[in-house]
Amino acid sequence: MANQHTETELQWNTPETLRALLCELVNWESRTTTEGEKAFPHRLAEKLKSVPYFEAHPEQLELHDAGLGRNSVTALYKNHKAQDTIVLISHFDTVWTEEYGALEPFAFHPEELTVKLHEYKDELPEEALTDLESGEYLFGRGTMDMKMGLALHMSLIEKAASEQWPVNLVLLAVPDEEVSSAGMRTAVKSLVRMKQEHDLTYTLFLNGEPVFSQEPGDLREYIYSGSIGKIMPAALFYGRETHVGEPLKGITSTFMASFLTQRMEWNNVFEETDHGETTPLPVTLQQKDLKAHYSVQTPYRSTALYNVFTMRRTAAEVMELFEGIAKEAVRACESAYTEVSEREGISKIGEIKLLKFEELMDYATNKLGEAEVKRIITEVSGDWELDDRDKSFKIVDTLMIECQELAPATVLLFAPPYYPAVNTSDDALVQELVQLMQDKATSLGTEVSQIHYFNGISDLSYVHYEDEGTGWKSFERNTPVWGSTYWMPFEEMKALDAPVLNVGPFGKDAHQRTERLHIESAFVRLPQMLETLAMHFCGK
Known part of the structure; x- marks a missing residue:
């Protein structure tokens, strides 16, 4: 398949432009329960309109009510020769920033914060100081958890639409993951509706949560075939x-x-x-x-x-x-x-x-x-x-x-x-993709191990729900706010039965003052890995 556009015509297809995109997304402060969280999806939708495909197909770019003035965003790239559909899941809310202290004004400005931290070296833990001085990490709230995942998905869908890949992609970015996942719980119904309206076959739910260490000091990189x-x-x-x-x-x-x-x-x-x-x-x-x-x-x-x-x-x-x-x-x-x-x-x-x-x-x-x-x-x-x-x-x-x-x-x-826990490690497609990602990582000079349950808790919990009986009824009957301020779309969750996978960038210290993203992993390796994964569905 010949590329129809050169790299220079794509907005987010180089490490430099992808880094600039991430910094812009982080600049859009979106702490959970704030006005920034409410404004973010509107800014994101406007940003996605700069992609020629969505300029031509504005009806495939939607906002979905998530309650309390918040919205999720979906962007559908549809190739009419394809039915296989990958749903790219990310969340744009972040935790708060009080722990930054005097550095709080820089928390949402990764480039400035990374430079400014050199003035606070005596306050940093030894490992964070080593990483700062190495120049291999970008610091800031949301860099790791998880606006880099969103940036990667934006880059992927832009390239797929530009080159007309024979696969369908749904970019889904949601609020409120850090508190009650209202964004994902409401988006489930939208995904079911979109599946019917656009005649989509959901083949994979691909999350972009970052790599979480299994123990202190763990430097290994992982992909996840389930979520705890x-x-x-x-x-x-x-x-x-x-x-x-x-x-x-x-x-x-x-x-x-x-x-x-x-x-x-x-x-x-x-x-x-x-x-x-x-x-x-x-x-x-x-x-x-x-x-x-x-x-x-x-x-x-x-x-x-x-x-x-x-x-x-x-x-x-x-x-x-x-x-x-x-x-x-x-x-x-x-x-x-x-x-x-x-x-x-x-x-x-x-x-x-x-x-x-x-x-x-x-x-x-x-x-x-x-x-x-x-x-x-x-x-x-x-x-x-x-x-x-x-x-x-x-x-x-x-x-x-x-x-x-x-x-x-x-x-x-x-x-x-x-x-709810979700796991599709035994799915044949997932096993193929895990091996594909490991082989690609090896070719890029690193190793990636498989973990069966993502240990950071994620929105993948709301797809591929497998309770065959009435296990959820106990939750409904014993949750006092059920049906008033909290609910779960169990039936729709069961309808979204495609396997799950999480492939995200390496980083450290999520929810901490020293949250940081590994530059090589995020801007060099992951774009290639995700493109390789998507191409698996294109017969390449």
């Missing part, structure tokens, strides 16, 4: 209040919480191993009591939020494990409480109950009526000062306040977000 899952079982502990001068008249929620947290932290019951890789152990992400102010009233309502990684387990299976551990915790708490009661010669205030949120909902609906329960959920969900985690706990707390006869009790629930 993340789910957050949580609990509200409702005790019995009393004055600190009469401690035995009540039971503190902090006392109750301690028994479950000790059993959840680092519990290898949740550990999964697949393809020789093992999930990190669960940890507590948050634990607090709900007293708004200091007083001598004992804390009687507390919450705990736990992080669990998954590979094969469904939400239903995680809840089953969680409930089993919670039963152990309640028995241990009861035993300790009984021992104190007998020692002090006092009567217990009651047995500690254990129930799931769906059971609390049934009880509250029977007592208060369906309309009142809906009113409570709607009122709490409408409080925009609270995030989805806080809303989840407040819904449970409000219902328990109306049903105090259940106390003391532990209520189990799920808190958003939920990232």
Whole structure:
């Protein structure tokens, strides 16, 4: 296939022009939940209009509502001789920048920041200082995670359209990946619609997340044939209040919480191993009591939020494990409480109950009526000062306040977000592509290893969903904000059944002040690797 355009006619086809594109994208500040995140997709769409193909086909460049004034962007290059379609996935939101301190004004200016850091050498960790002095890295917020992935996809689709490659490409750039993935969750429905409208066959979902180290000091480069899952079982502990001068008249929620947290932290019951890789152990992400102010009233309502990684387990299976551990915790708490009661010669205030949120909902609906329960959920969900985690706990707390006869009790629930694990390592196409990428990397003077589960959590979780039963129903029924401020398009996710792969640039220290991108990997090797991958679908 002869090139119809020379390199000089393409905007982003050299290391220098690609670097300039990345710096421009990083300059467009787009921290999650900011006005910059809202403005970014509009600027991106305007940028893509400079590609002649999209100037000629503006209808194939779309914005998709992602809620709260945010939008995703899709750009479809369609070759009418092809049905095979690669979906190029990236996110444009970044985490915040407080950790940069005096350097914060430079956080979104990679060239300036990389120069300025030489004045702050004594503040840099040894490895970051070595990389700075090597001249092999470009520093800045979003350089690694993950605007370089977007820049690479823009370069690829520009070249494919210019040279009329016989393959279809959908560039998808989404907001909110760093918090709740609202961008990707809403974009799933758009992808299903586009598939039908344009008669596309989705052949591969290709993410551009950067390489994440497997351990401190890891310098190896990877490609990923799956993405680890993340789910957050949580609990509200409702005790019995009393004055600190009469401690035995009540039971503190902090006392109750301690028994479950000790059993959840680092519990290898949740550990999964697949393809020789093992999930990190669960940890507590948050634990607090709900007293708004200091007083001598004992804390009687507390919450705990736990992080669990998954590979094969469904939400239903995680809840089953969680409930089993919670039963152990309640028995241990009861035993300790009984021992104190007998020692002090006092009567217990009651047995500690254990129930799931769906059971609390049934009880509250029977007592208060369906309309009142809906009113409570709607009122709490409408409080925009609270995030989805806080809303989840407040819904449970409000219902328990109306049903105090259940106390003391532990209520189990799920808190958003939920990232189902995805893995297509055994897919024949993925195996071909992994080998192709490894061979190409070798020809470029480096080595790339395969990892079966991307350990940074990614939007690939929302495609190729394989739950054959109703594993997700447990998540729906036990997530208090389900259907109001949080949802997942499970049926549409199942419809997007093409395999997944993540091929991205090498970098270090995502979400840290020293976030940086390897220049050779990003601007020299990855463009060639991605072009080789796309050409695999062109019969070349």
